[in-house]
Amino acid sequence: MFPKYDVIVVGAGHAGCEAAASAANMGSKVLLITMNMHTIAQMSCNPAMGGVAKGQIVREIDALGGQSGIISDKTMIQFRMLNRSKGPAMWSPRCQSDRMRFAEEWRLTLEQIPNVDFWQDSVRELIIKDDQVVGIKTSLGIEIQGTTVVLTNGTFLNGLIHIGEKNFGGGRVGEKSATGITEQLIKLGFESGRMKTGTPPRVDGRSLDFTRMEEQPGDESPAKFSYTDTPKLEHQRSCWITYTNEDVHAVLRTGFDKSPMFSGRIKGLGPRYCPSVEDKINRFADKDRHQIFVEPEGWNTVEIYVNGFSTSLPEDVQYKAMRLIPGFENAKMFRPGYAIEYDYFPPTQLKLTLETHSIKNLFFAGQINGTTGYEEAACQGLMAGINAHLNAHKAAPFILKRSEAYIGVLIDDLVNKGTDEPYRMFTSRAEYRTLLRQDNADIRLTERGHQIGLADDNRLQRVREKVANTALILKELKTVKAQPEEINAQLAELGTATIREKQPLYQLLKRPDIEIEDIKKLNGSFAGFLNQYDEETLEQAMITVKYESYIEKEYLMVEKMNRLEDLEIIPNFDYDRVAALSFEGRQKLKSLRPGTLGQASRISGVSPSDVSVLMIYMGR
Amino acid sequence: MFPKYDVIVVGAGHAGCEAAASAANMGSKVLLITMNMHTIAQMSCNPAMGGVAKGQIVREIDALGGQSGIISDKTMIQFRMLNRSKGPAMWSPRCQSDRMRFAEEWRLTLEQIPNVDFWQDSVRELIIKDDQVVGIKTSLGIEIQGTTVVLTNGTFLNGLIHIGEKNFGGGRVGEKSATGITEQLIKLGFESGRMKTGTPPRVDGRSLDFTRMEEQPGDESPAKFSYTDTPKLEHQRSCWITYTNEDVHAVLRTGFDKSPMFSGRIKGLGPRYCPSVEDKINRFADKDRHQIFVEPEGWNTVEIYVNGFSTSLPEDVQYKAMRLIPGFENAKMFRPGYAIEYDYFPPTQLKLTLETHSIKNLFFAGQINGTTGYEEAACQGLMAGINAHLNAHKAAPFILKRSEAYIGVLIDDLVNKGTDEPYRMFTSRAEYRTLLRQDNADIRLTERGHQIGLADDNRLQRVREKVANTALILKELKTVKAQPEEINAQLAELGTATIREKQPLYQLLKRPDIEIEDIKKLNGSFAGFLNQYDEETLEQAMITVKYESYIEKEYLMVEKMNRLEDLEIIPNFDYDRVAALSFEGRQKLKSLRPGTLGQASRISGVSPSDVSVLMIYMGR
Numbered sequence A, B: 001m002f003p004k005y006d007v008i009v010v011g012a013g014h015a016g017c018e019a020a021a022s023a024a025n026m027g028s029k030v031l032l033i034t035m036n037m038h039t040i041a042q043m044s045c046n047p048a049m050g051g052v053a054k055g056q057i058v059r060e061i062d063a064l065g066g067q068s069g070i071i072s073d074k075t076m077i078q079f080r081m082l083n084r085s086k087g088p089a090m091w092s093p094r095c096q097s098d099r100m101r102f103a104e105e106w107r108l109t110l111e112q113i114p115n116v117d118f119w120q121d122s123v124r125e126l127i128i129k130d131d132q133v134v135g136i137k138t139s140l141g142i143e144i145q146g147t148t149v150v151l152t153n154g155t156f157l158n159g160l161i162h163i164g165e166k167n168f169g170g171g172r173v174g175e176k177s178a179t180g181i182t183e184q185l186i187k188l189g190f191e192s193g194r195m196k197t198g199t200p201p202r203v204d205g206r207s208l209d210f211t212r213m214e215e216q217p218g219d220e221s222p223a224k225f226s227y228t229d230t231p232k233l234e235h236q237r238s239c240w241i242t243y244t245n246e247d248v249h250a251v252l253r254t255g256f257d258k259s260p261m262f263s264g265r266i267k268g269l270g271p272r273y274c275p276s277v278e279d280k281i282n283r284f285a286d287k288d289r290h291q292i293f294v295e296p297e298g299w300n301t302v303e304i305y306v307n308g309f310s311t312s313l314p315e316d317v318q319y320k321a322m323r324l325i326p327g328f329e330n331a332k333m334f335r336p337g338y339a340i341e342y343d344y345f346p347p348t349q350l351k352l353t354l355e356t357h358s359i360k361n362l363f364f365a366g367q368i369n370g371t372t373g374y375e376e377a378a379c380q381g382l383m384a385g386i387n388a389h390l391n392a393h394k395a396a397p398f399i400l401k402r403s404e405a406y407i408g409v410l411i412d413d414l415v416n417k418g419t420d421e422p423y424r425m426f427t428s429r430a431e432y433r434t435l436l437r438q439d440n441a442d443i444r445l446t447e448r449g450h451q452i453g454l455a456d457d458n459r460l461q462r463v464r465e466k467v468a469n470t471a472l473i474l475k476e477l478k479t480v481k482a483q484p485e486e487i488n489a490q491l492a493e494l495g496t497a498t499i500r501e502k503q504p505l506y507q508l509l510k511r512p513d514i515e516i517e518d519i520k521k522l523n524g525s526f527a528g529f530l531n532q533y534d535e536e537t538l539e540q541a542m543i544t545v546k547y548e549s550y551i552e553k554e555y556l557m558v559e560k561m562n563r564l565e566d567l568e569i570i571p572n573f574d575y576d577r578v579a580a581l582s583f584e585g586r587q588k589l590k591s592l593r594p595g596t597l598g599q600a601s602r603i604s605g606v607s608p609s610d611v612s613v614l615m616i617y618m619g620r
């Protein structure tokens, strides 16, 4: 019934969709198998993309030629650039999405990729020959051959849903869980674990009193995720902010004895940085209120997502407590919040390509690797799809360095450090975060995406123009000098110090209180020059000027690390022969098998002196 | 957590959605509980509304103030008036729908009705007190009070899906089945049965060769379902026609030994008039081909519905056979066809209001009553919703006669005759089908819908204008006489007989070869008069003229029957006291308890002489 595929992707969540799209767009024949074709790219939890560090990931996906940015742009109902008041390393794009449109747009996008075939079914088993995956077997008993297989099962593997004292099987509420795969992988020697995550109740927007909340409108001039010509938002929907209070907390506490988390019924570890509301009031007992974001689920629906109120307490406790939140006095629930427990596979069992160490051509991506979040899942899917394609075509792997992308940081963290709790991206995880900005993901990555045949020529040309134009602007800024008599009046007006001698505009732009727009006012003839360039290019030039020293410092660090990174450790390196290694270091190195000294240096338990010992041993 | 509701509707399929909308629009506080809020108003099978007899039902729903017509109009991708070449009693509107848009539009429509609350959950149990339903209990253990409850569980009660030799639980593919309700109702003394229905595989439109099929475009000037100002289709998508052949049949036969139907694994009876393809080639072995309609699933998706190829044979047999159909040589499947078995409750356990006989305030509507089809489900939902509202407000019931509407025929058939196989509407089931036309559903029903507060004033005014204007036109047609010298040339041109003496236009319009448009040409000054009226009114006048004699004949029959219909039989009538009744007649009357002599006359097993005996006994 089926041809042999280059890549079989199991699951059509955020990871699976990006995996299928990238492999197919690179030329692989791809089969996307998912349990229900009506739930392709469902947002299981909040209807939003991006946010701090996550927004950067979406832009990186886009720069490489992935789809999440484009789809987010087409289906967003609000856009905000978070952290605008901080340095540009912290600027983080985030949007509210129309949940239904988002899923539909993904499906239509995939349908438009000629190389993607679809099959609605549940995968029960992998077909393995000589430690190599060669296909899958479905619950209908169908066997399908594939050169590579990407597993992106999300929260579905032996999924168990908890609400108060009740629990029942399911991969998401209203959907079946998936069985068979975990059991088989364990037999094959894989280690698996259990994690949990939760979601808040959904409520009827018609029953809320928004006058009792603070409005949070979108940005006045909304930006977007994709570097391509996706449409800009013309109008937006507002979100709203309100707060819990001591009364809310008191009611929630009445349910603690029935909480599946506190009672120990839930064994899996939850995301520490995305805690349930009961977790928050338990852990931060001194805080008398917590913020609640009231987010619409789409352009037209009245359904509201109660961000910040994730809970698995009994539904009547959820309800009673919720009604004590200002604006929620008459709130009607559509469904209660719940927690879900699911199987994951510690990602230290993977290579940097996301291929498993022990089974050739088998890739894992997304929540199955112990991460949480759409963006984290999507970028893994993209990388697994790329590498599955490359494997299938016997081409060299595609790996992003920590200094190149948040995606590189994420995968490097997962593979080398592993994770015991749901892994989420933060800016603090990136040591080079001044380099890894949302504004320059195209400059960092599009060339690389183009090399492997994913980002198209159009994208590359745009980036090259942006880079060239930025350089031109920088050159002019250094060349053109302003005279005191010419600009001092304006400087005074801007509230910044006047100058005594002529100064290059470059120098002036370094001042924290001067923006590129101000430069135009200072020098009228230069304004004409600047006006030739688009906003993004001007911004790029400004950031380069203002953050020059930080950027240079990080480049030096990167070079140093790259030297370690270049020191490859042969696959079967015998650590027992290096007597000077610490006991723990040796154990970790033997089990995690880092590919380079750089990787080795980031393994927890491997000390700097272990790294030095290895360096000396390797003759450097 | 919940207030007490006037009406609780269980299930948000076509029946449940209409039930919730109608009861709420009439003023009831309604709770709509459904297993998954993402699947509200899913079309389980083909993406189409209307068709022969079914299209009439949709127009009736619309005329009464229901939603299915409006939603169909807003989401259709093609419209055709079937049977245009036959008499207007046979004209039947039918559309292809955009499956996703249809479901979304229903959800948004329900969200806009202030009186509808939503709850996502599965109902496991009814709360019954003193033979009266007073609420429901969900799988989360939540109890919710309601004055009335409408069950619309569709194909979900103990649903079992079959594909070849495999079977698994589910209410639709990828969705869970519902348990508990059947078991409880049986304990309460209800009789239940098992039925089955099937669906064809879905395929990838990109893999079909449409040049090998016949194109079936929509009507050139597409009409619509609703009598309100819904938008008219501006452009349409085509469907395609192809055929099976002996080769296809031969391959299908290779799967017969694994067929769940032929092997007896499926116990439930399937819809005789909507058979699976294996059924067709089995029952009509002499037919060497069967028609296949190739229908797009929406405006943008590539998914295709293979109408006419419903099957539960093993998926590889489906696949091999399908590829032998012209145009399907390279077809790729998204998922195989399957059959589903589910519980239903023989509808003879219901009153004409769709309330159950034995449990007060409990209503059944849709597939649970042994029917099949969206339209059949929707109209029952509408009627159950109306009557649940009326019950909750202690108002008189709302019943449509067989002479008033297909809806009346359907419910009367179900309640009085019952059904052993999935019941589907046909024009042949209506004895007054010249009266029950698609063009006059508004005239027949809007006044009635308005009386109960469902159809709004606007609708009523439109109908009254249409009726008044039709009468005006008829009067003028009778008054204005054409002179031979004035029109004979034109008559000759039209290819119809010339006249010798002056004749009223009315008389001329009776001719089968003269349309109302031709009358305009015959008499220029009259054209000015006619042009004041819209198409629908002109059509109404024309049909009244042309079919006058048929219509009158049916009116006479209706009157006769209505006399029987008016003869009420008291609820506890003791049939044993009427010695002259036949044995079978007595048994049926005792078990089905008809409310009128008219109903009694339609019960199979009750003979005309039994009816006479009763009439005499009742002193008529």
Ligand SMILES: Cc1cc2nc3c(=O)[nH]c(=O)nc-3n(C[C@H](O)[C@H](O)[C@H](O)COP(=O)(O)OP(=O)(O)OC[C@H]3O[C@@H](n4cnc5c(N)ncnc54)[C@H](O)[C@@H]3O)c2cc1C
Binding pocket: A010, A011, A012, A013, A014, A015, A016, A033, A034, A035, A036, A039, A040, A041, A042, A043, A044, A045, A046, A121, A122, A123, A124, A152, A153, A154, A155, A156, A157, A171, A172, A178, A179, A181, A197, A198, A199, A274, A310, A338, A339, A340, A365, A366, A367, A368, A371, A372, A373, A374, A377, A378
């Ligand atoms: C209740 C809940 C709460 C959450 N809360 C948060 C949160 O607070 N913060 C946060 O960042 N993230 C949260 N998430 C996580 C977020 O939804 C996921 O990180 C993200 O969706 C993971 O994407 P994925 O592609 O890995 O898997 P998913 O989006 O889960 O998609 C998995 C896909 O695989 C399919 N599938 C699974 N098994 C099979 C099989 N055997 N055969 C065929 N198809 C299969 C499924 O049908 C589905 O389409 C939550 C998720 C859930 C369910």
Ligand SMILES: Cc1cc2nc3c(=O)[nH]c(=O)nc-3n(C[C@H](O)[C@H](O)[C@H](O)COP(=O)(O)OP(=O)(O)OC[C@H]3O[C@@H](n4cnc5c(N)ncnc54)[C@H](O)[C@@H]3O)c2cc1C
Binding pocket: B010, B011, B012, B013, B014, B015, B016, B033, B034, B035, B036, B039, B040, B041, B042, B043, B044, B045, B046, B121, B122, B123, B124, B152, B153, B154, B155, B156, B157, B171, B172, B178, B179, B181, B197, B198, B199, B274, B310, B338, B339, B340, B365, B366, B367, B368, B371, B372, B373, B374, B377, B378
């Ligand atoms: C596989 C298949 C093939 C079909 N083929 C044909 C065909 O060939 N021709 C034809 O005319 N018709 C066909 N149909 C039938 C058509 O889909 C139905 O007639 C129509 O959908 C019935 O509408 P309904 O509202 O009664 O139920 P459904 O549309 O089935 O809706 C039932 C709703 O109730 C919900 N529900 C069920 N139980 C519970 C519960 N306990 N608690 C909460 N919610 C619940 C479900 O989630 C669903 O939303 C087919 C259906 C299926 C599934």
